[in-house]
Amino acid sequence: MESLRAGCVGRARMAALAAVLALGTSGCAVQAHDMRPEIQPASLVQVEVFDRSSGTTLPVYSKDGRRYVVGAPGNEYALRIRNRTPGRVLVVTSVDGVNVISGDTASPSQSGYVLDPWGSVEILGWRKNLERTAAFFFTEHQNSYAARTGRPENVGVIGVAVFRERPRPVLRREHDYRPAPSAAAPGAERSEGAAENQAPSASADTASAEQAARSDMGRLAQPQSKLGTGHGRNEASRVRMVRFERASETPAETVAIQYDRRENLVALGVLPPVPPYYSQREPQPFPGMRFAPDPR
Numbered sequence: 001m002e003s004l005r006a007g008c009v010g011r012a013r014m015a016a017l018a019a020v021l022a023l024g025t026s027g028c029a030v031q032a033h034d035m036r037p038e039i040q041p042a043s044l045v046q047v048e049v050f051d052r053s054s055g056t057t058l059p060v061y062s063k064d065g066r067r068y069v070v071g072a073p074g075n076e077y078a079l080r081i082r083n084r085t086p087g088r089v090l091v092v093t094s095v096d097g098v099n100v101i102s103g104d105t106a107s108p109s110q111s112g113y114v115l116d117p118w119g120s121v122e123i124l125g126w127r128k129n130l131e132r133t134a135a136f137f138f139t140e141h142q143n144s145y146a147a148r149t150g151r152p153e154n155v156g157v158i159g160v161a162v163f164r165e166r167p168r169p170v171l172r173r174e175h176d177y178r179p180a181p182s183a184a185a186p187g188a189e190r191s192e193g194a195a196e197n198q199a200p201s202a203s204a205d206t207a208s209a210e211q212a213a214r215s216d217m218g219r220l221a222q223p224q225s226k227l228g229t230g231h232g233r234n235e236a237s238r239v240r241m242v243r244f245e246r247a248s249e250t251p252a253e254t255v256a257i258q259y260d261r262r263e264n265l266v267a268l269g270v271l272p273p274v275p276p277y278y279s280q281r282e283p284q285p286f287p288g289m290r291f292a293p294d295p296r
Contacts, residue, residue, distance in 0.1 A: 144228025
């Protein structure tokens with residue numbers, strides 16, 4: 001049986017994982033300080049962070065060339081990765097500097113998930129075997145899986161290294177000019193292999209609105225402890241082993257998304273401070289309602 005930790009050595013073949021059931025959505029990505037869609041260059045894959053507890057795709061904010069999402073402590077989340085190319089790709093995925101399949105300190109040369117042309121995968125958590133994963137969830141830094149396994153330095157970032165597949169050699173079939181026999185031998189069958197074409201799977205695009213809670217809207221947000229990703233509940237997530245030969249030793253593309261709680265992203269200047277007109281007073285639907293004054 002092929003090892004889950006098989007890495008890429010030169011141009012040798014390696015073992016990877018392919019999702020049996022893959023889900024993918026696209027959501028609204030936005031910039032910091034405004035709600036305009038984030039403009040991104042053409043990418044081989046689309047990476048989204050889906051909050052499973054709230055049922056929304058987390059909006060993306062940009063600052064100084066880096067991308068950020070707001071995590072809610074205690075909420076489970078999943079990574080949704082969609083292949084935007086007509087060929088297979090390998091996505092080596094890390095959370096907090098840890099490979100999500102092997103649990104090793106992450107390196108692009110390690111195992112990943114194989115996506116079919118136009119296919120997608122939903123990564124629910126840390127892979128325990130071919131059948132199950134331990135759910136991702138936002139938690140305190142000291143409770144993160146990376147910190148609990150002695151690797152707290154890179155908590156707070158999601159990474160995806162994308163590899164194209166080495167083109168497979170085209171097998172040329174020589175034509176047989178001999179006349180075909182008048183009758184086939186008893187029990188003989190003739191079959192020709194047909195290439196199986198995969199059409200892009202249809203999936204509804206979902207637009208998500210930011211639903212982060214403002215627990216203290218009357219004051220500027222103060223920095224708090226950094227968020228990490230915990231090792232959560234064990235759940236079913238079936239995959240199978242496939243063969244994949246990388247076209248190169250280095251990734252064709254690398255995607256990084258940082259995450260943290262809202263207060264910390266405000267302190268970093270990624271998000272604007274809470275507007276002064278927000279207060280803890282309950283808003284009134286008709287604030288100008290009053291009785292008619294006497295005429296002057």
